[in-house]
Amino acid sequence: MIKEVKNIIDANRCDELLTELILDERKYNDSIDEDIVIKDHFNQMLNDKDIVLLGYYLDQEIVGYILIRRVSNNTCLLDGLYVLARHRNQGIGKALINEAINKCKELNVKYVDINVIEKNEVAKKLYKNLNFTEFEVKLRKKIL
Numbered sequence: 018m019i020k021e022v023k024n025i026i027d028a029n030r031c032d033e034l035l036t037e038l039i040l041d042e043r044k045y046n047d048s049i050d051e052d053i054v055i056k057d058h059f060n061q062m063l064n065d066k067d068i069v070l071l072g073y074y075l076d077q078e079i080v081g082y083i084l085i086r087r088v089s090n091n092t093c094l095l096d097g098l099y100v101l102a103r104h105r106n107q108g109i110g111k112a113l114i115n116e117a118i119n120k121c122k123e124l125n126v127k128y129v130d131i132n133v134i135e136k137n138e139v140a141k142k143l144y145k146n147l148n149f150t151e152f153e154v155k156l157r158k159k160i161l
Contacts, residue, residue, distance in 0.1 A: 018073075018074050019071055019072070019073050019074070019112060019113060019116045020071070020072060020074065021069060021070065021071060021072075022059065022063075022070040022071065022072045022079070022082070023063065024063075025060055025063070027072055027079055028059035028060045028062075028063055028070070029056075029057075029059075029060070030072075030078075030079045031058075031059045031070060031072065031079060031082045032055045032056055032057065032058050032059055032060075033055075034079065034081070034082055034099050034101070035055045035058060035059070035082075035097055035099065036053065036054055036055045037099065037101070038097060038099040039053055039055065040053065041099075042134060042137075045134045045135075045136045045137060046134065059084075062084075067086060067087040067088075068084065068085065068086050068087075069084075069085040069117075069120050070082060070083075070084050070085075071083050071084075071085070071113060071116055071117060071120070073100070073109050073112065073113055075104070080100060080101045080104045080109065081098075081099060081100035081101065081104065081109045081110065081113055082097065082098075082099060082113070083095055083096075083097065083098045083099075083113040083114065083116075083117050084096045084097045085117050085120055085121060087124060087126065088130075089126075090126070091126055091127045091128055092126055092127070092128045092129070092130060093117075093121040093124060093126050093128070093129050093130070094129075094130045094131070094132070095114065095117050095129060095130070095131040096131075096132065098110055098113060098114065098131070098140070100113075110143055111143065111146075111147065114131075114143075114144075114147055115147070117129075129149075130152065130153075131144055131149055
């Protein structure tokens with residue numbers, strides 16, 4: 018079941034999942050600190066009117082989440098989609114994105130953006146299957 022995260026306990030669980038997401042992204046980005054731990058990130062957003070945090074609950078445990086951030090009158094950004102590895106390939110990520118898009122429609126925005134690391138082919142395939150198209154490219158150069 019998908020529902021909005023509204024309390025500190027569930028926000029803290031999303032912090033744990035965000036930590037896992039960031040550590041998982043180390044395979045694409047070696048600049049990520051392997052000791053990173055996210056704390057109180059989502060707690061600070063619970064009362065922000067421009068942010069909606071959705072959790073996917075199985076047996077009252079959050080096993081995935083997605084953040085919706087309204088960035089302008091016409092655009093929302095979907096950020097931090099993450100599903101625990103043991104629950105992947107069950108449609109949870111797709112369900113979270115679709116519910117997030119429905120929330121964005123309720124906000125009457127024209128566009129929904131989502132960021133993805135260029136080498137994350139699994140995520141890119143999911144987003145393209147949901148009719149997201151490449152819109153903007155961000156470049157990086159390693160200098161040290």
